[in-house]
Amino acid sequence: MAARLPSWAWVTGLTAGATAAVVVLAVQADHGPHPTAAVTRPSASASPHPHATVTPKEPADPALPDQSGDGRRIVYSVGEKRVWLVDATGRATRTFTVWPGTVSPQPGRYSITLRTQSLKGSDGVEIEHVMYFTKVSGVNVAFSNALDGASPPPANGQKLGGIRMHKEDGAALWSFGDQGTKVAVVD
Structure with missing residues (x-):
């Protein structure tokens, strides 16, 4: 004769099974698409669509500065603390903000004179994707990024010419600019 399981054993087994199923479904849901909430704003005027949905616009990248040259080049705006990578057709393919050093280059036309994969910056930080273009x-004034991706520490009165950027932007700039690539510096 088979032994009967007590009811508490059945309840415990079913509860454990249900909990495991919920955990599996939660993990699967976490890796799936996530819904986004629609933004609705009330309108001051009457509308034929009282529940119209307003889709927020992505912030537009700042426009490439006028008088920044032509052709394939790197554009650096001292005032905006921003770099644009411009293709041969004159279209900006990428733009990003930077952390300039305490020494800024004068507006003008330059070119990449030296590229160094990695070294210790004059501020003591390990940097990579170093691209020198003037003095x-x-x-020396050069683009670079910290190996750990951090922004530069305070200068503490040092004269620093490093124009630092986020790690992914440094990698993009390194891929874009070879020795001789034009650099346009604007206000």
Whole structure:
């Protein structure tokens, strides 16, 4: 004769099975598409569509500065603290913000004179994707990014010519600009 399981054993087994199923479904749902909430705003005027949905616009990238040259180039705006990568047709393919050093280049036309994969910056930070393009008062001015992706530490009175950027932007700039690539510096 077979032994009967007590009711508490059945309840415990079913509860454990149900909990496991819920966990599996939750993990699967976490990896699936996530719904987004629609933004609705009330209108001051009468509308034939009282429940119209307003889709927020993506913020537009800042326009490429006028008088930044032509052709394939890197454009650096000292005032906007921003870089644009411009293809041969004159279209900006990427733009991003940067953290400039304490020494800024004068507006003008330059070119990449030296590329170094990685080194220790004059501020003591390990950097990579270093692309030199001018010198100001004996200080080298170059684009780079910190190996750890961090923004530069305070300068503490040092004269620094590093124009730092996020790690992914540094990699994009490194891929874009070879030695000789034009650099346009604007206000």
